Amino acid sequence: MEILMSITVGVLFMVGTYLLLTKSLLRIVLGLILLSHGAHFLLLTMSGLQSGTPPLLNLNSEAYADPLPQALVLTALVISFGMTSFLLVLSYRTYKAFKTDDLEQLRGSADE
Amino acid sequence: MNNLLVLPFLIPFAVGAILILFSKRIGLQRFLSGLTAILMLGVAIYLLSVVRAEGVVVLEVGNWSAPFGIVLVADLFAAIMVLMSAIVGLLCLFFAFRTIAPEREKFYFYPFYFFLLTGVNGAFLTGDIFNLFVFFEVMLISSYVLIVMGGTNYQLRESLKYVVMNIFASILFIATMAFTYAVTGTLNMAQLAERVAELEQVGVLNVIAMFYFIVFGMKGALFPLYFWLPRSYFGPPAAVAALFGGLLTKVGIYAIIRTFTLIFPHNQEFTQPILIWVGAVTIVIGGLGAVSNFDFKRILSYHIVSQVGYMVIGLGLYTSLAVAAAIYYIVHNIIVKTALFLYAGTAQRITGTTDLKQMGGLLKTHPLLGWMFFITGIAIAGIPPFSGFVSKLSLVVSSFETEHYVVGGIALAVGMLTLFSMIKIFMYVFWGEQKHTKAQGKTKVGDLLLPAIPLVILTTVLGVAAQPILSFFLEASNQLLDPSIYIDSVLKGGGA
Numbered sequence: 054m055e056i057l058m059s060i061t062v063g064v065l066f067m068v069g070t071y072l073l074l075t076k077s078l079l080r081i082v083l084g085l086i087l088l089s090h091g092a093h094f095l096l097l098t099m100s101g102l103q104s105g106t107p108p109l110l111n112l113n114s115e116a117y118a119d120p121l122p123q124a125l126v127l128t129a130l131v132i133s134f135g136m137t138s139f140l141l142v143l144s145y146r147t148y149k150a151f152k153t154d155d156l157e158q159l160r161g162s163a164d165e
Numbered sequence: 166m167n168n169l170l171v172l173p174f175l176i177p178f179a180v181g182a183i184l185i186l187f188s189k190r191i192g193l194q195r196f197l198s199g200l201t202a203i204l205m206l207g208v209a210i211y212l213l214s215v216v217r218a219e220g221v222v223v224l225e226v227g228n229w230s231a232p233f234g235i236v237l238v239a240d241l242f243a244a245i246m247v248l249m250s251a252i253v254g255l256l257c258l259f260f261a262f263r264t265i266a267p268e269r270e271k272f273y274f275y276p277f278y279f280f281l282l283t284g285v286n287g288a289f290l291t292g293d294i295f296n297l298f299v300f301f302e303v304m305l306i307s308s309y310v311l312i313v314m315g316g317t318n319y320q321l322r323e324s325l326k327y328v329v330m331n332i333f334a335s336i337l338f339i340a341t342m343a344f345t346y347a348v349t350g351t352l353n354m355a356q357l358a359e360r361v362a363e364l365e366q367v368g369v370l371n372v373i374a375m376f377y378f379i380v381f382g383m384k385g386a387l388f389p390l391y392f393w394l395p396r397s398y399f400g401p402p403a404a405v406a407a408l409f410g411g412l413l414t415k416v417g418i419y420a421i422i423r424t425f426t427l428i429f430p431h432n433q434e435f436t437q438p439i440l441i442w443v444g445a446v447t448i449v450i451g452g453l454g455a456v457s458n459f460d461f462k463r464i465l466s467y468h469i470v471s472q473v474g475y476m477v478i479g480l481g482l483y484t485s486l487a488v489a490a491a492i493y494y495i496v497h498n499i500i501v502k503t504a505l506f507l508y509a510g511t512a513q514r515i516t517g518t519t520d521l522k523q524m525g526g527l528l529k530t531h532p533l534l535g536w537m538f539f540i541t542g543i544a545i546a547g548i549p550p551f552s553g554f555v556s557k558l559s560l561v562v563s564s565f566e567t568e569h570y571v572v573g574g575i576a577l578a579v580g581m582l583t584l585f586s587m588i589k590i591f592m593y594v595f596w597g598e599q600k601h602t603k604a605q606g607k608t609k610v611g612d613l614l615l616p617a618i619p620l621v622i623l624t625t626v627l628g629v630a631a632q633p634i635l636s637f638f639l640e641a642s643n644q645l646l647d648p649s650i651y652i653d654s655v656l657k658g659g660g661a
Binding site: 147 | 343
């Protein structure tokens with residue numbers, strides 16, 4: 054299972070990086086979304102995908118699951134959700150202001 | 166157990182939340198936020214005095230003992246940084262009262278201002294890598310809002326790049342934490358330090374260390390990841406630019422110093438050359454950028470890049486004096502850089518531009534601004550008796566002591582470039598023909614300069630009282646260079 058997840062993470066990072074390097078604004082946003090999904094999967098996978106009972110005092114079991122990665126990934130997920138919505142609004146405003154989503158035209162002054 | 170540690174970020178967070186409710190009542194917002202900033206300064210001074218007296222202060226949040234729960238830790242370095250953020254926060258706020266347009270004030274300027282301070286102070290005080298990430302994000306989302314607020318085309322275009330850049334850095338940060346957790350099984354900084362020491366910092370741990378360096382380097386504007394800074398800091402109003410220029414990059418540098426003194430100090434042969442040379446290239450690039458530009462704010466932004474390099478060199482040299490010099494440099498830079506951005510804002514208020522070629526003769530109409538700029542300018546170039554001199558001197562001395570002659574030479578040479586670009590600003594803006602109209606020449610700026618006066622006094626005091634202050638920073642740097650103090654107070658002494 055870990056190997057499958059690692060491959061998934063790899064593919065997500067690959068596609069995300071590719072999109073991030075393109076010139077269209079929306080593709081860059083999509084690229085960042087995919088990259089952040091990749092990072093969240095990575096966080097979950099790297100700590101080992103265990104099965105076991107919740108680590109509570111009244112539950113007796115052979116194996117307990119590690120709750121920390123799940124708590125971390127939940128937090129990171131919420132943060133990246135907020136960031137993505139902000140980024141989408143910002144890109145939309147930029148698009149409205151400049152009437153283009155081509156980054157070549159969003160470079161700024163010609164001498165830079 | 167000391168609940169004092171919560172206050173530096175709980176106060177701005179709570180006040181920021183309350184201020185949202187009164188977004189249309191500007192007078193009340195100003196009153197509340199001014200009061201809060203003064204309160205935060207008081208708390209920061211008290212915190213520093215407590216840390217000075219009692220050593221490292223630890224708070225285990227919710228009484229969960231150290232490696233399991235979240236800890237907040239204040240050593241001397243963190244307390245110094247909290248104090249600096251309180252000073253800058255207070256002064257920029259008072260500058261904002263006079264300069265920020267009412268439209269901005271109505272659209273949640275003050276709440277986000279305080280959320281930014283929440284993130285900054287939280288990042289200084291946390292003892293847990295994941296919480297560092299969370300506080301970084303709190304700081305960043307507020308900075309996104311502040312930097313884009315106003316929504317001119319320039320701001321939209323440049324802050325888009327700033328946001329994309331920082332979101333990418335955050336994603337890298339998450340990935341790095343994933344690797345860290347996989348290798349060490351913990352994210353508590355003290356426990357992490359212990360385990361990295363046990364594992365001996367080789368192989369994959371070096372890779373992780375470099376990942377952290379890249380992530381924090383992006384936030385701290387190190388070469389080659391500095392390019393977003395001069396352009397995005399040009400857009401927002403002066404009060405925001407001053408706050409960012411003074412404080413935000415230093416949070417990245419703080420995180421680099423924290424991770425590389427506490428967690429990854431065990432493989433100096435590997436990390437030392439990287440830190441030193443990245444720092445050296447950064448100061449050269451920043452210096453050249455400052456020389457080649459003809460805009461008040463852009464020159465100052467390139468100086469930020471340049472000076473971040475000095476701090477990283479100080480860390481890279483890794484002697485007690487060099488790290489003290491880095492701390493000195495951070496403190497000096499926060500003070501001076503904030504003041505310079507405030508002058509840029511004041512000059513812009515008078516002349517309506519920040520382009521050097523369209524300014525001139527300000528010294529005749531506004532002598533106070535001119536001389537305050539002069540003092541601060543030579544302070545940043547490193548001329549005695551001001552604070553820049555002591556920090557640069559101790560850095561160069563320690564680079565020669567450790568036989569890094571080339572780096573010391575570069576630091577000195579770029580000092581000349583800094584001086585040159587400061588003189589350039591002074592000549593273009595303050596000397597020469599008066600290019601602003603007579604009506605503009607009558608603009609009263611006394612109340613705009615008021616917030617900068619404490620900064621000028623501070624840089625003078627830091628320079629004149631170098632001996633006691635440097636020995637205080639040496640104390641802080643010795644605390645940083647001996648990670649066992651930090652580790653023991655978190656893992657063993659905590660809760661006492």
